[in-house]
Amino acid sequence: MKKAKDIMTTKNLTRLVVGMAVLMTLLATYVVVTNRRPALISNTSGNECRSVVVVTSGDTLSKLLSDQGLSHSEITAIAEVLKSDAGISTLRADKDKIEFQREKDDSPVSKIVVIPSPWRQVELTCDQDGVWKCNTVDIERDVRAVYRAGEILDGDSFYLAGMRAGIPAGILADVYDLLAFEMDFERDIRAGQKFSVMYEENFSEGKKIDNGRVIAISFQALRGDVKMYRFRKADGTTGYYDAEGNGAIKSLKRTPINNAKITSSFSGRRKHPVLGYTRAHKGVDFRAATGTPIPAAGAGRVVARSYNRGHGNFVKIRHNGSYETLYAHMSRFAKGVNVGTTVRQGQIIGYAGSTGMSTGPHLHYEIIKNGKHVNPMTVKLPAISNLGAADKTKFVEYRKLVDKAIEQLKDKPNLFIQL
Numbered sequence: 001m002k003k004a005k006d007i008m009t010t011k012n013l014t015r016l017v018v019g020m021a022v023l024m025t026l027l028a029t030y031v032v033v034t035n036r037r038p039a040l041i042s043n044t045s046g047n048e049c050r051s052v053v054v055v056t057s058g059d060t061l062s063k064l065l066s067d068q069g070l071s072h073s074e075i076t077a078i079a080e081v082l083k084s085d086a087g088i089s090t091l092r093a094d095k096d097k098i099e100f101q102r103e104k105d106d107s108p109v110s111k112i113v114v115i116p117s118p119w120r121q122v123e124l125t126c127d128q129d130g131v132w133k134c135n136t137v138d139i140e141r142d143v144r145a146v147y148r149a150g151e152i153l154d155g156d157s158f159y160l161a162g163m164r165a166g167i168p169a170g171i172l173a174d175v176y177d178l179l180a181f182e183m184d185f186e187r188d189i190r191a192g193q194k195f196s197v198m199y200e201e202n203f204s205e206g207k208k209i210d211n212g213r214v215i216a217i218s219f220q221a222l223r224g225d226v227k228m229y230r231f232r233k234a235d236g237t238t239g240y241y242d243a244e245g246n247g248a249i250k251s252l253k254r255t256p257i258n259n260a261k262i263t264s265s266f267s268g269r270r271k272h273p274v275l276g277y278t279r280a281h282k283g284v285d286f287r288a289a290t291g292t293p294i295p296a297a298g299a300g301r302v303v304a305r306s307y308n309r310g311h312g313n314f315v316k317i318r319h320n321g322s323y324e325t326l327y328a329h330m331s332r333f334a335k336g337v338n339v340g341t342t343v344r345q346g347q348i349i350g351y352a353g354s355t356g357m358s359t360g361p362h363l364h365y366e367i368i369k370n371g372k373h374v375n376p377m378t379v380k381l382p383a384i385s386n387l388g389a390a391d392k393t394k395f396v397e398y399r400k401l402v403d404k405a406i407e408q409l410k411d412k413p414n415l416f417i418q419l
């Protein structure tokens, strides 16, 4: 990958970088770093001893501290200050790391650094009076915007085409989540469709650490081009908007489970696979292995969590406005989901199965609008948020800059924009 310096020397891109800098200042879309320091721990003094422990399953803070020779009262004090000052009460296996520092090999621990993410370190030090103090340090990140474009080939899935285009799996999952409001990945995918994604890559000291957020998406869908842009409103909240500034996040998802194949669509009349006679199919069936988590299609309140002969185990959610959704044939319900429970969009409400009148594991999904069943794949869904006049003006300005940036990055996979 070319360095930012190389871009700066390219005349037309200099303008672009400046443009993006203005844009980003305007919208403040990147994390404000409170306490700047170089990433990860570097050995500052020659004879200081450092050891890093990666938390594994079964590890507890007290066990790890006790292994380092800390006393019971010190462990209690450290646990208390970690909880009150850094909000850390439990360690996560395979995620958190702890570094122990000593003056010499055989001296007691003088500093403990808890590392919950590549971008945050919690430093614990003991003062002269033996009191443990806690200080949280945010790691400076260097954010780059990159652009990847691809095309669906014959027999492709969007996932395969995305991987081929060099889009990381995590970013593809986010793109799926966003596009699932607008399209159906089973039926709307055709060879020749082009797509592109602009997203963030986070670097520290010249090394890529992880990926950030999706900045913009474009997809040539059957119904026309779907475009989405991440935008920060004046009130500080961010959301995704289409080219006109309409909210891209809909109140409900057409396909609650990403990338699930449709095995039976909505229809006024169909031959029922179990009953044998013709009757309406009031929802859409998605193939899903038993145990596949089922997320709520939108935020709302659970109004039914029950069993009947047809639906088997099912959950019904009432959403804002006039919509309800129903999820049937579950093998089991998610813990804590009861009648009256408030759920957020994407929250797991149960697990796929084949209970009730069903020929195999799948999710039967219904959208009910004003008491009437509608086709989840075609119903026009309301947006969660639209922009006010002032935000819309800013959005249009922002969108033009992003489009211009994309134009310049096109067909140049080695270039990036320093944000």
Ligand SMILES: [Zn+2]
Binding pocket: 264, 281, 283, 284, 285, 363, 364, 365
């Ligand atoms: Zn069904």
